[in-house]
Amino acid sequence: MSLRIVFLGTAAGVPSPERSLPAILVQLEREQLMFDCGEGAQRQMLRARCGFNKKMKVFITHMHGDHVLGLPGLLQTMALLNRERKLDVYGPPRITDFMEAVRETVPFGLTFPVEIHQVEEPGVIVDEQGFRVEAILSKHPLPSFSYAFVEKPRPGKFHPEKAKAMGIKEGPLWGRLQRGQSVKLSSGRVVRPEEVMDKPREGRKIVYTGDTRPFRALEKFASGADVLIHDSTLGEELADRAMEYGHSTPRQAAETAKKAKVKTLILTHISQRYKDPNKVLKQAKKIFKNTIVAEDFMKLDVPVLE
DSSP: OEEEEEEEEEEESSOOOOOOSSSSEOOOSSEEEEEEETHHHHHHHHHHOOSSSSEEEEEOOOHHHHTTTHHHHHHHHHHTTTTSSSSEEESSTHHHHHHHHHHSSOOOSSSOOOOEEEOOSSSSEEESSSSSEEEOOOOOOEEEEEEEEEEBBBOOBOHHHHHHHOOSSSSHHHHHHHTTTOOEEEOEEEEEEEGGGGGBBBEEEEEOOOSSOOOOOHHHHTOOOOOEEOOOSSSSGGGHHHHHOOOOOHHHHHHHHHHTSSEEEEEESSSSOSTTTHHHHHHHHOOSEEEEEOOTOOOEEEEOOO
16 A cells, blocks of 8 residues: 655744644554644645545644644644545544533534544554554653554565466466465365465554653654654754753664664754754764754655665
8 A cells, every 4th residue: 555654844943934743644554643733734735735535543642732732723634625434543541531621612514523532541552454552651841642643564475377387377366366265276286375475565654753851762662763753852062951851862762763773754843943954963963874954744655665
């Protein structure tokens, strides 16, 4: 399946002319997953040409305003556009209280069901046919989660020449083999998928830390990720302040990426004090070369593993 990351908001705390508040969209073929929903997320979706009527889940890392206050506006926009599909919202303790308070005090009608899932413990919180989403407690002043999108193993490469050599003509039997099912030929011979296909391929993995100071468990949680999207609010010169407020520096994010052996590190949640992102980037690249500073509307396709 196709897999794309769209960075809708990459700022920290306060928006700037260049950066909106945190919101990251992971687009699958038939579904999209939003991680955090800062103010103005729906406008960012419009500008990025992301649809409002697709199957969708929203994952909130914690209850600080810059990560959650865009959710009411997103729901209202979807309702005004006559969305009918259910929307699933996952978040830490108090997400249910927050949504109930919005419903009681902000008078707008919904045209679609919203199901709130309050995440109480780390572990697998979504398990669907092609992927799962896992959560781990992060290190921030409020109860907070980091999330991992994990694609389930994909079938190995199919070899048509092997199938033809066994007398299997192109058609429905090929499809069954590619879906992992054995087939029985007219001769009575049973052909197993592994006779015409390579071993299953590992799925892709995207980890989003949300706001957090460094912690050892994150290294294991992000191990082998294709993309690690990491809090990088303050530069190394403000490391003590970052630690005090539950954030990370570019160097700390890079150290985690290196230890976790991820493929690509994306720095986000950038303080407005850094007008030139190269300052942030240079600090991380000293430790982890394949680092990118996220920008609003940046898109990243995650290639299929061969």
